[in-house]
Amino acid sequence: MLAPASGSRAHADAFVELQKVTHTYGRGDKEVRALESTDLRIEKGDFIALVGPSGCGKSTILKLVTGLINASSGVVFVAGREVTAEPVRVGMAFQNPTLLPWLTLRDNVMLPLKIVAPFRQEYRAKRRSEFRDRVDALLAQVGLAGFADKYPWQLSGGMMQRASLCRALVHEPQLLMLDEPFGALDQFTREELWGIMQELWMTRRPTVLLVTHDLKEAAYLANRICVMQARPGRIIQESVVGFARPRTIALSYDPEFVTLTQRLRELIMRPAKETVQ
């Protein structure tokens, strides 16, 4: 087990915490500093959105918290322990649905139950009964009832993305990582999926970290929005989003909502203007 770096301890109320975390890709001349010293705290059951221009380290934070990459310096705590020290159930959804083309939708969604403890011990016994029902119920919740036996390539992009969300949630993750999951969809599908995502979050309450380019999406879904800046990547501002839930698409035309997204937009555009001479 990894010993915590000297002097750093996780805050009691934070489920995810980054302390002075930096990350650098490559070595020598090709060294790219993706993330400048960053502090971030996410409470259990919270919904955080990371917004910012391309290359600002949004996805890097996601990968650090998931333990897919290790921080160059600083410490990442998840559930009070250093990341990778304790297995925390994580669900992940990407911009591509990344469904396995040789499995039916049901088997795709069931994949985490086959891999993750404690479900994997019961997988053989329950795959045709309890797990199957759970998957079918989840598919029904996102509007995919009756499609469980279809293969991914028989479905549209929006349907695949719904299934991908189900796969990220089926094993009741404590932590849900969303890396621009609605980025490749048309606007109507995207807005519909925002509603579904909100409902899923409200009923299951995982801690969510959403990376997105879409300010409307961030304001619609998140409790708190962290605005990031590129080169070097860092968080420049945090905004609390106070709108009551469940939020609706109509809310996005509310003056207060529009003011919020405009302010975020200015924050993201401003540094770019300053550096262009």
Add this chain to the structure above:
Amino acid sequence: MNPQLRRRFASAALIIGFFVAWELLCVAFGIKDIVLPRPSQIVVTLAQRMPAIWPHALQTLYTTLVGFALGILAGVFLGALVGSSKLAYDVAYPLLVGFSSIPKVAVVPIFVLWFGAGTIPAVLTAMILCVFPIVVNVATGLATTEPELEDVMRALKASKFDILSNVGLPRTMPYFFASLKVAVTQAFVGTVIAETVASNRGIGNLMMIASSSFDVPLVFAGLLILAVLGVALYVVFSFIEVRVTGWAHRKDEFAMG
């Protein structure tokens, strides 16, 4: 008539046309049996001498399948090893290319030296010839697995073995089965080469003996047997391929808007 059916008819017509043209040209130019026998003669020879040819055909088929089976085992093992990481793939690839570009006929004398003439060198030649397509395809299939698919698994804290069995291997199946079609015909070539050089049984040996006694129709009968066996094996493995990896040969008409 739909396009696929039309293509099949055209293929069949071409094959029949080829033999008819062969027959007619032989008759028209009075070509002797000893140079180029007519297809009808070949078929007659085949029918008359079947009891003599049959054991040899079985021997060739047996040798090919044993060599092929060994080739699959060795090919999958080596392919999994080479494809296990990007590094292994890059490091091993030049050596693989080097080995696979050696003309395999040249290794038959070495096998004869080691194991003596007979079935063993033929089996080994068949194996050597069919192993490389399998290694290269399995390794490529594993090494080109999308990193995002692996990220999904790694975020679930899946072990290396979980990733291999749930993502790597299923994804590699289309590559594997595509290579089997090629490999089985290659194994066939290997068997016949070894039989012509160093064996006293098999179609290759039969053809050698027939040609040294100027029994040209029998030589061509052997060729015909080889063609039929080769096509049959190819068809069997194509069929298995489509059945097992149908998802990789999906048709667009299934897609919904």
